[in-house]
Amino acid sequence: MSKSQEERIAETLHDFGVITLAETTTDITSIARKWRSVLVQLGFLWPDVEMRPKIRDVKQSEIGAPFTLTPNGRRLLAAQSVQGEQEVLLRSLAALRLPSPLEQDYNFASFSPLKHVIDILEKLEEIGAEPYISRLEMSSIVILTNGQDDLDSIASEICDLRRLRAASNAKRKFDVQFIRGVAEYKGFKHETLYDYQDVSFRYLKATGLFQSRGRGITFVPEKRKTARLLADIPETQLDAIEYLNRIAQGLELPTDSLYGAKEVLSDLLLIASDRAIAFDSSNYDLSSPGGVSLARHDLEQLIFEAKEVQYAGDQVNQINEILAYLQMLDENRTTQQFGEDQLLIPKEERPAYFEWLLWRVLLALDCLVVPPNKVRRFDIDQDFLPVGTAPGGGPDVIAEYSDSVLVVEVTLTENSRQEAAEGEPVRRHVADVLEQFEPLGKTVYGLFIARRIDTNTAETFRIGVWYKRNDERVSLNVVPLTLGQLREILRIGVKNRKLKPALLIDVILQASTARLDTTGAPEWKARIAEIVGVPASTSASVT
Numbered sequence: 001m002s003k004s005q006e007e008r009i010a011e012t013l014h015d016f017g018v019i020t021l022a023e024t025t026t027d028i029t030s031i032a033r034k035w036r037s038v039l040v041q042l043g044f045l046w047p048d049v050e051m052r053p054k055i056r057d058v059k060q061s062e063i064g065a066p067f068t069l070t071p072n073g074r075r076l077l078a079a080q081s082v083q084g085e086q087e088v089l090l091r092s093l094a095a096l097r098l099p100s101p102l103e104q105d106y107n108f109a110s111f112s113p114l115k116h117v118i119d120i121l122e123k124l125e126e127i128g129a130e131p132y133i134s135r136l137e138m139s140s141i142v143i144l145t146n147g148q149d150d151l152d153s154i155a156s157e158i159c160d161l162r163r164l165r166a167a168s169n170a171k172r173k174f175d176v177q178f179i180r181g182v183a184e185y186k187g188f189k190h191e192t193l194y195d196y197q198d199v200s201f202r203y204l205k206a207t208g209l210f211q212s213r214g215r216g217i218t219f220v221p222e223k224r225k226t227a228r229l230l231a232d233i234p235e236t237q238l239d240a241i242e243y244l245n246r247i248a249q250g251l252e253l254p255t256d257s258l259y260g261a262k263e264v265l266s267d268l269l270l271i272a273s274d275r276a277i278a279f280d281s282s283n284y285d286l287s288s289p290g291g292v293s294l295a296r297h298d299l300e301q302l303i304f305e306a307k308e309v310q311y312a313g314d315q316v317n318q319i320n321e322i323l324a325y326l327q328m329l330d331e332n333r334t335t336q337q338f339g340e341d342q343l344l345i346p347k348e349e350r351p352a353y354f355e356w357l358l359w360r361v362l363l364a365l366d367c368l369v370v371p372p373n374k375v376r377r378f379d380i381d382q383d384f385l386p387v388g389t390a391p392g393g394g395p396d397v398i399a400e401y402s403d404s405v406l407v408v409e410v411t412l413t414e415n416s417r418q419e420a421a422e423g424e425p426v427r428r429h430v431a432d433v434l435e436q437f438e439p440l441g442k443t444v445y446g447l448f449i450a451r452r453i454d455t456n457t458a459e460t461f462r463i464g465v466w467y468k469r470n471d472e473r474v475s476l477n478v479v480p481l482t483l484g485q486l487r488e489i490l491r492i493g494v495k496n497r498k499l500k501p502a503l504l505i506d507v508i509l510q511a512s513t514a515r516l517d518t519t520g521a522p523e524w525k526a527r528i529a530e531i532v533g534v535p536a537s538t539s540a541s542v543t
Contacts, residue, residue, distance in 0.1 A: 043247030044073035086208030091250025111147025229254035446478030
């Protein structure tokens, strides 16, 4: 592959927000090579056998053309939902072995890392321990073991570590000292062990089988049966061509068979019953794997929606965490200690986290007349974390109340580009919502939030006008707030124990009234700052 092709790969990843290329980066081809290598190892692209000396005995004609999509790669590209993407990644990781023809630099027998983690969790439960793996346990124990290691010994070592940590009065200090001791003994840098742990957790959660538990992972209850059936599949020895074709196809899942699909559906019906979720499976053709899988997917969605409602109801109790996250965004930080937890906002995912946090804010303010999944327009995973940003063509988040609707738009864009990027779309989105809800007698408010509000953007919203296609003039109530001002409003709400939608709507009403008395954006921004009590120029200093 030529240098120009590799540069185009890196630039395309940057353009779509997958990575962020620093202006100081001089050689971006290495980034493309890393991505290409990972996609090959996961079976989404065919390898170039000439570039891999250890599989040169494999003929390219026996597999696919170099760096073209495999069947599982095409399946991933065609996935239309988070659940669909997770199933594809599950097929990939279920097929992956270490060592393999693609990754041979290991001195132990080939094994399935996915099955290994499932077996460890189940062994922990079998001996009466909590079935989860913490960040420290993964980085200092699990990633240093393989399929040849005794499961009882691994589980015992994890339990010993838990007892030592529980007895420590300074747990963060204990964690640092312990991981450094393990790293020194094994000949690694402790940062390397944490990097391996982070990648492992990301891959495991990407399958949909696992969810966060504190700083660790455990089974998603609805996926427990699938995990067990996967681990029961016997491992077979494969030659190079067999392995390359298997990971390119993705492993057949237990739910692909009628027996496995029914086993998983039966387990889901028990979980649904425990949650008092009614589900009539007689409406589905349960005589074929496809019909059972359709019932399974629908029931999984109902269970997830019930869990999301429960999550939404708890957000008022999580307001301090929400405020900590908002502070991280405002101060452009990726990590922050929050009690025993470390909050993380991946650099490339900051726009998605911004939308996610405003969704959580609206859930915390409550009084909604629609379910929480109707407030957000972005996807979330099993941990209720964002998976990308909201698609174009509509608001980021929209809250409907009994007599009003609040449209919220957020951006990390600053300076004069802000008005060009956001001025027209935000007004159009609010106007579209107004057209939908005004006939229902509901007042529509707009809120635009950014770290800094460009004066040209403020002027666009101060004028507050939108023309329909028939030239009908529409007046809009869109108020710009800095992230610091939003934080101050929420802080006051927490202090006064008045976390309700009126907290935001009252500010919008006061700012809209002030707008009528101003002659320009600078004056309006100053009036908004007076209303909130936080000058726009010093918003990032709010704590």
